[in-house]
Amino acid sequence: REWRGWNVHPPEYPVSTGMEYFAEQLKERSNGELTAKVFHSGVLGDQPDAIEQVREGALDWAVFNFGPLGAIAPEVNITSLPFIFKDVPSMHKVMDGPVGEEMADGLRKIGLEPLGYFDSGARSFYHREKLIHSPSDITGQKFRVMGNELYVDMIAQLGGNATPMPYADVFQALQTGVIDGAENNYPSYESSGHYEAAKFYSNSQHLILPECLCINKDLFDSLSAEQQALLKEIGREAAELQRDEWAKREEVSKAKVLASGVEIIEIEDKAAFQQLMQPVYDKFLADNPDMAPLIEKVKAAQD
Amino acid sequence: MIAFIDRIGALLARAFLFVAAVALFALVPMAGWLVFGRYVLNRSPTWVEATSLVLMLVVTFGVAAAATRSEEHLSIAFVRESFPPPVERVMRFVCHVVLAGFGAWMALASYENTVNTWSRPIPLLQIPEGVRHLPLLVGGFGIAVFSAIHALKMLVGLPRTTPSGSDGDPAV
Amino acid sequence: METGLILLLGVFAVGLFIGMPVAFAMGVAALAAFVQADFPATTMFRRVAQGVSAFSLLAIPFFIFAGELMLHGGIAQRLVRFATALVGHVRGGLGVVNVLSSMLFGGISGSAVADTSALGTILIPVMKREGYRADYAVNVTVTSSIAGIVIPPSHNMILFAVAAGGGISISKLFLAGVVPGILMCLCLAVAAWLVALRHGYRAEPFPGVRAVLVAALVSIPGLFTAVIIVGGVLSGIFTVTESGAIGAIYALLVTLLVYRELTWAGFVAAVTRAAKTTGLVMILVGCATAFAYMLAFYSVPTRLAELMLTISDNPIVLLLLINVMLLVAGMVMDMAALILITTPIFLPIATQIGLDPIQFGILLMMNLGLGLCTPPVGACLFVGCAIGGVRIEKAVATIWPFYIAILVALLLTTYVPAVSLWLPGLVFG
Ligand code: NA
Ligand code: NA
Numbered sequence: 001r002e003w004r005g006w007n008v009h010p011p012e013y014p015v016s017t018g019m020e021y022f023a024e025q026l027k028e029r030s031n032g033e034l035t036a037k038v039f040h041s042g043v044l045g046d047q048p049d050a051i052e053q054v055r056e057g058a059l060d061w062a063v064f065n066f067g068p069l070g071a072i073a074p075e076v077n078i079t080s081l082p083f084i085f086k087d088v089p090s091m092h093k094v095m096d097g098p099v100g101e102e103m104a105d106g107l108r109k110i111g112l113e114p115l116g117y118f119d120s121g122a123r124s125f126y127h128r129e130k131l132i133h134s135p136s137d138i139t140g141q142k143f144r145v146m147g148n149e150l151y152v153d154m155i156a157q158l159g160g161n162a163t164p165m166p167y168a169d170v171f172q173a174l175q176t177g178v179i180d181g182a183e184n185n186y187p188s189y190e191s192s193g194h195y196e197a198a199k200f201y202s203n204s205q206h207l208i209l210p211e212c213l214c215i216n217k218d219l220f221d222s223l224s225a226e227q228q229a230l231l232k233e234i235g236r237e238a239a240e241l242q243r244d245e246w247a248k249r250e251e252v253s254k255a256k257v258l259a260s261g262v263e264i265i266e267i268e269d270k271a272a273f274q275q276l277m278q279p280v281y282d283k284f285l286a287d288n289p290d291m292a293p294l295i296e297k298v299k300a301a302q303d
Numbered sequence: 304m305i306a307f308i309d310r311i312g313a314l315l316a317r318a319f320l321f322v323a324a325v326a327l328f329a330l331v332p333m334a335g336w337l338v339f340g341r342y343v344l345n346r347s348p349t350w351v352e353a354t355s356l357v358l359m360l361v362v363t364f365g366v367a368a369a370a371t372r373s374e375e376h377l378s379i380a381f382v383r384e385s386f387p388p389p390v391e392r393v394m395r396f397v398c399h400v401v402l403a404g405f406g407a408w409m410a411l412a413s414y415e416n417t418v419n420t421w422s423r424p425i426p427l428l429q430i431p432e433g434v435r436h437l438p439l440l441v442g443g444f445g446i447a448v449f450s451a452i453h454a455l456k457m458l459v460g461l462p463r464t465t466p467s468g469s470d471g472d473p474a475v
Numbered sequence: 476m477e478t479g480l481i482l483l484l485g486v487f488a489v490g491l492f493i494g495m496p497v498a499f500a501m502g503v504a505a506l507a508a509f510v511q512a513d514f515p516a517t518t519m520f521r522r523v524a525q526g527v528s529a530f531s532l533l534a535i536p537f538f539i540f541a542g543e544l545m546l547h548g549g550i551a552q553r554l555v556r557f558a559t560a561l562v563g564h565v566r567g568g569l570g571v572v573n574v575l576s577s578m579l580f581g582g583i584s585g586s587a588v589a590d591t592s593a594l595g596t597i598l599i600p601v602m603k604r605e606g607y608r609a610d611y612a613v614n615v616t617v618t619s620s621i622a623g624i625v626i627p628p629s630h631n632m633i634l635f636a637v638a639a640g641g642g643i644s645i646s647k648l649f650l651a652g653v654v655p656g657i658l659m660c661l662c663l664a665v666a667a668w669l670v671a672l673r674h675g676y677r678a679e680p681f682p683g684v685r686a687v688l689v690a691a692l693v694s695i696p697g698l699f700t701a702v703i704i705v706g707g708v709l710s711g712i713f714t715v716t717e718s719g720a721i722g723a724i725y726a727l728l729v730t731l732l733v734y735r736e737l738t739w740a741g742f743v744a745a746v747t748r749a750a751k752t753t754g755l756v757m758i759l760v761g762c763a764t765a766f767a768y769m770l771a772f773y774s775v776p777t778r779l780a781e782l783m784l785t786i787s788d789n790p791i792v793l794l795l796l797i798n799v800m801l802l803v804a805g806m807v808m809d810m811a812a813l814i815l816i817t818t819p820i821f822l823p824i825a826t827q828i829g830l831d832p833i834q835f836g837i838l839l840m841m842n843l844g845l846g847l848c849t850p851p852v853g854a855c856l857f858v859g860c861a862i863g864g865v866r867i868e869k870a871v872a873t874i875w876p877f878y879i880a881i882l883v884a885l886l887l888t889t890y891v892p893a894v895s896l897w898l899p900g901l902v903f904g
Contacts, residue, residue: 004772045522049522056515058517147427161347163341164347165530173711176646177710320751324743327750327753331540331720331723335721338713356530360528362536362753363527363757363758364754370754376498377496377498377755382492383492398494408516409502416524435524
């Protein structure tokens with residue numbers, strides 16, 4: 001049958017372009033033996049459920065963010081540790097090397113075969129009223145984070161009040177002041193309209209989450225070696241395309257928010273934030289003791 | 304015998320409704336605690352959202368089952384009721400049988416979902432993800448049982464269950 | 476058409492036809508289509524669970540519970556007394572009072588059927604005793620109860636925002652309903668007044684300014700529930716969901732401590748009915764989520780939108796077409812299910828012809844609200860006729876002036892965007 005693909009983003013998004021490229025190349029280069037379709041805009045469910053759907057073979061392939069994926073694969077959850085990657089190029093370097101292969105093993109354990117690591121940029125803090133220079137600027141402030149314990153702990157360590165909240169409610173909450181700030185990458189900061197309500201963006205880059213183009217592992221294993229190699233090749237190409245598109249999209253979003261009067265700063269003293277993260281790492285290691293070597297490898301691969 | 308089973312069913316339906324009502328009432332102070340935590344303690348409780356959603360599932364599937372017994376679900380009855388009584392009876396019987404099958408399927412699939420996700424905790428909550436599928440498992444069982452009882456009662460010619468404790472249409 | 480799609484729509488239609496509950500007709504149809512398209516049943520029932528587990532939907536039980544508490548705790552009655560004191564001396568005044576009470580109570584309860592049963596049980600007997608015709612009393616009660624859906628808060632609007640994919644601000648939506656809701660009530664008040672003139676009803680004596688003030692004073696603690704809900708959200712103290720809970724807590728305190736009318740039995744009734752209503756709506760939401768999954772799988776919304784755009788690309792014609800289709804659908808099906816089914820289909824068309832999603836939401840509420848007052852399926856009409864002891868055909872024979880009033884408000888809201896969009900624009904910029 002035609003492979004069913006899941007995508008949370010609207011059709012014009014970089015991830016969507018990457019997926020459409022994959023589907024197009026797949027049909028062409030397998031001489032029409034393999035075909036795939038993409039259902040954009042999350043019409044086939046939200047991410048945590050879509051992960052289950054691909055695992056059980058209801059859907060065949062998808063692009064998943066490592067944030068929600070981390071809830072079921074501890075290897076992948078390492079990328080959700082705050083400040084684990086120095087910057088986006090470091091993340092690419094790590095994921096394209098042997099560490100990426102170890103993460104792939106983690107994904108295989110949960111029934112997913114990764115074909116390419118996509119980019120979702122770096123997430124940084126934005127606030128309604130002020131720029132964030134040091135951790136003390138976060139003290140006492142209500143920040144919305146995604147529903148992952150690591151993110152809640154991160155804000156707590158910085159002295160803030162972590163407020164998990166559905167993404168759709170964030171705009172209004174920022175506008176009315178239910179929360180003081182939130183965190184996201186440039187394209188989401190722009191497309192969600194959050195920049196209209198929170199005009200101070202501080203480039204903390206505390207979370208750099210990879211995404212992966214995955215296919216159901218049983219389906220992958222059922223293919224011939226030739227077809228598997230083809231999939232890996234197209235997956236890599238799709239990832240390259242998506243990373244380029246992402247970089248372009250980031251520039252567009254950044255230009256747009258700047259033009260609307262948003263203030264952006266680079267954070268000078270990132271170390272001040274990183275030092276406070278030790279308890280978050282310790283707690284993660286206490287829960288997942290066998291992940292210690294991989295964390296070290298992620299760090300070492302960036303030096 | 305079937306009359307006896309029906310009485311057990313009535314008790315079961317009351318239990319479903321009771322649990323649903325308690326779950327609904329529990330939601331209110333929890334949301335209040337969320338506001339209190341954010342402003343007074345300056346530390347938002349992170350368990351409220353996930354717990355509320357589990358309780359919402361309890362309300363929904365508790366009521367879905369109980370209302371199957373009392374036949375209070377929103378439905379379009381006028382078409383069926385415009386048919387002569389024998390035809391109408393057949394239509395009602397088919398509905399009960401199909402719903403019994405649907406409820407059983409729901410319970411089975413949700414059992415599988417419960418087992419598959421039991422080992423993993425709900426994010427920000429230290430209880431198994433599988434708990435979220437328990438209300439569907441139990442509710443599906445209830446729907447199956449109550450529909451089967453309706454169908455059996457029709458077969459042996461017992462009168463229809465009168466809606467219990469229904470005081471007017473639900474608010475839509 | 477694909478076999479799976481035929482199965483989906485066919486089983487649904489047959490299910491409705493043989494009187495299967497709407498939720499399960501959707502659920503069974505979805506299950507059939509899931510299995511046919513080679514999806515595991517586990518996926519299907521996770522969709523059902525997922526549909527129920529949206530945080531924004533939590534506001535629904537809170538608003539319903541608050542409305543039930545007001546009904547059982549004496550708040551609704553005081554609102555009626557206040558409205559009677561205020562405009563009861565107008566000719567045919569009890570008709571106008573009825574509309575005004577709906578505006579006040581509906582501003583809090585958010586449910587047209589709750590509104591009909593709460594105000595109808597108080598007002599319809601009073602009107603009959605004062606010599607008003609029963610069908611008139613029922614017609615006014617039933618049609619003005621739509622105010623509960625349009626004037627915030629409204630759990631049906633939350634359903635719409637959720638069905639629209641979560642990108643719509645619920646507080647903007649709430650604000651957008653204020654002007655159309657009041658407009659609709661004004662049109663209905665005029666209709667009530669005109670019909671009353673024709674029937675030659677007399678006026679109540681004016682109770683005096685003092686009595687009006689007393690009635691106002693007494694109803695203030697109850698009215699304050701609305702202030703807490705709307706004000707709390709606009710000032711940024713609560714989210715919409717939280718405001719519902721705080722509103723319910725407040726209503727509980729008022730009925731327990733201020734009015735002291737809430738008995739234990741009343742409390743149990745309020746909780747149980749709120750749970751029932753919530754559960755019956757939410758099981759619809761859950762099954763509709765699975766149903767919508769298969770609609771999306773077969774690209775039905777896109778295909779239908781393309782079809783409609785081949786009929787005409789004139790926005791005025793398309794809007795009229797959408798209005799008519801919603802009205803007809805509303806005649807035979809109930810509101811919550813229709814919001815969930817029609818939103819993903821019509822919203823893309825509406826935005827494509829340049830309609831603001833918020834304005835579309837308000838139109839959806841008004842159209843489907845009118846459907847609650849029309850035969851053959853109309854929950855408000857049924858409840859109103861039951862309370863008034865009037866046969867449905869008899870009520871419907873004289874209801875047309877009120878339909879016209881709502882249609883006037885509906886057309887104004889359709890073709891003058893400012894009616895709905897002015898207030899949210901003013902507040903949120
Ligand atoms: Na309302
Ligand atoms: Na109707």
